Structures are given as C-alpha cells and as structure tokens.
C-alpha cells in the first residue's frame with residue numbers, strides 16, 4: 001500500500017532508487033511501504049502529531065453551529081441538547097452526583113468521562129450530559145442503575161459478557177462454593193485446574209497452558225516466549241489492533257516512549273507479507289481477529305468521531321484468506337503466529353477464532369469471558385514454544401510469574417464456564433449464530449433506511465459498530481439520545497455495541513425500535529442538518545484550520 005503522507009512518500013521514493021544497490025536500504029524501504037498510510041500505521045508520527053494538537057473548545061455560540069448551520073438550526077440543536085440535559089438531571093440525580101465525586105478520585109473514570117466525545121465538545125457534555133457510572137443490578141439483557149433506571153445493556157462488559165449476566169452470576173456463585181474450602185491459598189493449585197487445562201488444550205488444539213491475571217499479561221507472555229525461542233527481537237502487530245496496554249503492543253499514542261522492537265504493519269497487505277518473507281528479526285505476528293471488522297483502524301471510540309468517515313465491514317472470506325496467507329508465510333519463516341483471542345474467543349464459535357476461520361495458530365491468548373466473569377488471561381501454545389528453560393543452557397530461562405495466577409476462585413469459575421460450554425445442549429447456542437446476527441443487522445439497517453435516518457450498522461457476529469451516512473460533526477450526540485431511550489453503551493459510545501447472545505428476537509426488536517426512535521429525535525433536533533455540499537474531507541480540513549489558528553494564536 002502506497003503511503004500518502006507527503007514526507008514519507010518523498011523519503012520512500014528517494015530511498016527506492018538506492019535500494020537496488022544496498023540490501024539494507026531495500027529492507028528498510030520495504031518496511032516503510034508495508035506500513036498503513038494512516039496515522040494508525042505510523043506510531044512515531046502519530047505520537048508527534050498528538051503532541052502538536054492544541055486544545056481548544058467551542059463556546060456556546062459556535063458549539064451548535066461549527067459546521068456553518070444557520071441560527072434557527074443552532075437554536076434547535078441547543079434546545080435538543082438542553083432538553084436531554086433536563087431529562088438526565090431528573091433521571092440520574094444520585095448516579096450523576098456519585099460519578100462526579102468518583103471522577104475526582106478515580107483516574108480511570110476521570111479519563112473516560114473526559115473522552116466520551118471529541119475534546120472540542122467535551123466540557124459542555126461533562127457539565128450537562130453526565131449520566132450514571134453506578135449500576136446496582138443486572139438481569140437478563142438489562143442493567144439497573146442506582147437511581148432505579150433500567151436500560152438494555154449494549155456494553156457487553158468490554159466483551160466479557162457473551163452469554164448474559166445471569167450466566168456469569170451462576171458461574172461465580174458455583175465457583176465460590178467450590179473454592180471456599182481452600183480459600184485464597186496461592187502457590188499450590190486447586191485440583192480443578194487439571195480439568196481446565198485439559199479443556200483448554202482441547203479447545204485450542206495446543207499442548208500447554210499458562211495462567212495470568214489479564215489479557216495484557218497473557219499477550220506479554222506469548223510475545224516473550226516467541227522472542228525467547230526464535231532468538232529474534234521484533235513483534236509484528238497490525239495498524240489499529242489492540243492487544244492490551246503493555247508498551248510493546250501500544251507503540252503509538254497512549255505510550256509516552258517509543259517501542260523499538262515493534263513493527264506496526266498494514267493488515268491484509270501483500271507488502272506486509274513481503275516483509276515477513278524477507279526480514280530475519282521477526283519473532284512473532286500478533287493477530288486480533290476483531291480487526292476483521294475494521295482492518296487497519298483503531299478501536300472506533302466516539303471521542304474520535306469528528307466526521308462520518310468511520311468505516312466498518314466484515315468480509316469473512318477475505319479475512320480468512322488473509323489469515324491463511326499469514327499462516328503460510330509464518331510456517332516458511334519460522335515466525336510464531338499468535339492469535340489474540342482475548343476479545344473474540346468463545347464469542348464466534350466454541351473453538352474460538354481458530355475454528356471460525358479454519359486457521360491454526362502457534363499460540364493463542366484468551367481472557368475476558370473465560371473465567372466466568374472473574375479476571376483472567378491465558379496462553380495456550382505448542383509445547384516447544386511454551387517451555388521456559390533450555391536443557392543445554394540451565395541459566396538461560398524465560399521468566400514469568402504473577403502472585404494471583406491460578407487463583408482458586410478463578411480456576412473454579414473457569415471450570416464452571418468451560419463445563420457449561422462443553423454440554424451439547426449449551427453448544428447449540430452457536431448454531432446459526434452468524435445468520436442470526438447478520439439478519440438482525442440487516443433488519444435494523446433497513447429500518448434506518450426506511451425512516452430516512454443516516455445511521456447504519458456493520459457487524460462481526462454479535463459485535464457491532466455504527467456508521468453514519470451523511471457528513472456531520474455531531475454524530476457523537478447519538479450516544480446521549482440512545483441513553484435517553486434506555487440503551488446503555490460503554491464509554492466508547494456508538495463505535496462498539498456488544499450484544500450478549502441471550503438477546504432474544506423480542507429483546508432485539510425492542511432495542512431496534514429504541515435505536516430508530518433515538519436517531520429520529522436527534523434528526524428532528526437538527527443535529528444532522530447539512531447544507532448538501534458538506535463532505536467529510538471538508539470537515540477534516542475545517543478541523544485542521546481550527547487547530548492551526550489556535551496554534552498560531554499562541
């Protein structure tokens with residue numbers, strides 16, 4: 001894929017001519033060409049750009065008219081905004097007050113409260129559209145907050161909730177009962193661990209297992225082992241893919257220092273395959289299959305929803321083809337292929353993404369749902385890759401520990417989860433799953449189209465993202481209209497809706513109706529007004545202009 005960043009194009013072109021002469025330069029050029037052209041593909045550049053972006057915000061005058069909307073539309077939008085604010089104030093008094101208090105002391109909440117919408121709009125939203133982070137109970141596919149409001153849960157608990165919250169409550173209850181006699185004794189194992197290991201080996205088709213406390217740690221360990229056994233330094237991750245928050249897998253914005261042993265390459269690209277075929281320093285390739293829904297793009301949070309260019313389209317055949325090619329090149333080059341199934345594992349098929357795509361990995365990481373609602377990370381791998389020592393070099397070990405690894409309560413909860421999954425009756429849940437969720441997405445897309453609303457959905461089974469069909473700077477407002485209709489989204493907003501598989505057709509029909517109602521209200525309030533000529537490109541240019549003028553004004 002050619003880079004369109006001018007500076008990079010120039011340097012790539014200049015280096016290309018020297019490439020025939022100098023193999024090292026050639027390898028360097030090939031590496032540059034295998035990067036995705038977006039900022040997500042250029043970690044160093046994205047960090048530099050992030051440092052340059054100035055803060056600015058819209059005052060009340062331009063807040064509702066930053067796209068050039070006439071005064072009557074701006075008034076309509078403002079009325080809509082403050083109508084929602086009044087509704088929220090009435091509906092979430094306790095939740096709002098406690099959220100505000102907690103955000104002052106809980107750094108995580110302070111961050112998420114500030115990054116729900118593009119920063120230019122954030123202050124007014126924080127002041128007026130605060131809802132409740134505090135929920136009191138869950139049941140079926142709904143959650144009830146501390147003010148007693150019940151909403152449909154579209155958060156999926158970051159992906160943990162595959163089978164419905166009641167399923168996990170049962171797992172945890174059963175786990176507590178069975179681990180109680182041992183209690184929190186660490187070091188020795190609860191005997192149930194053997195069943196878990198056997199089941200995990202069967203599911204993954206791999207030989208050995210290691211237990212960790214989070215998905216991030218599982219990925220760290222898989223990469224460390226790949227480096228140890230190949231004797232090579234670099235990991236390859238794909239542009240936009242999330243693998244936890246450890247430095248080596250987060251080389252761009254968010255990590256204050258560069259990751260020197262990470263190559264971020266374009267996914268679904270022949271140029272990437274060429275790099276894998278030729279470089280000698282690549283230990284492993286990390287794949288997050290969720291990227292099949294939006295290859296080479298970051299997780300689509302609403303804080304980045306500055307226009308309507310957010311993509312999303314899952315092409316199962318094309319992604320399968322890509323994984324097969326990766327498998328082939330990794331085999332040829334002795335590169336360890338790691339599927340990071342922390343998010344999608346157990347959601348697509350009982351055998352996870354390997355089964356779903358029909359492609360085997362050398363190592364697989366799992367997490368999220370696997371411990372029946374308790375925290376966990378797991379690595380499964382081929383025996384020779386999982387070994388942490390060498391027979392002929394006793395001091396050359398690959399270290400990994402963790403105080404809470406293999407915690408008895410986590411192990412019994414995992415057994416509760418895996419034994420339910422193993423029952424033939426339960427397995428029926430995967431029958432026709434893809435068709436069900438594709439059908440639901442199609443249905444809702446049709447409803448939006450029939451109602452002449454600029455909202456569409458792309459889905460990867462039960463994981464959905466919302467796309468917008470007309471250029472707008474206000475799409476991020478939809479999450480607040482949805483909340484008003486009793487649809488609860490996670491802090492990333494409409495970028496990711498995660499359905500649990502216990503949504504019945506009737507539940508889904510109710511959600512669909514509420515979605516359409518929310519979008520219709522947002523439209524009626526003028527948030528999707530546009531003059532007919534506005535394009536996403538113009539919006540981006542406008543934002544660039546705003547930023548430049550703020551920087552120059554300093």
Ligand SMILES: Cc1ncc(COP(=O)(O)O)c(C=O)c1O
Nearest residue numbers: 214215216243244288340342343
């Ligand atoms: C694919 C993937 N890998 C790793 C992680 C990190 O897992 P954890 O948050 O448990 O550290 C996540 C979390 O969202 C993930 O989606």
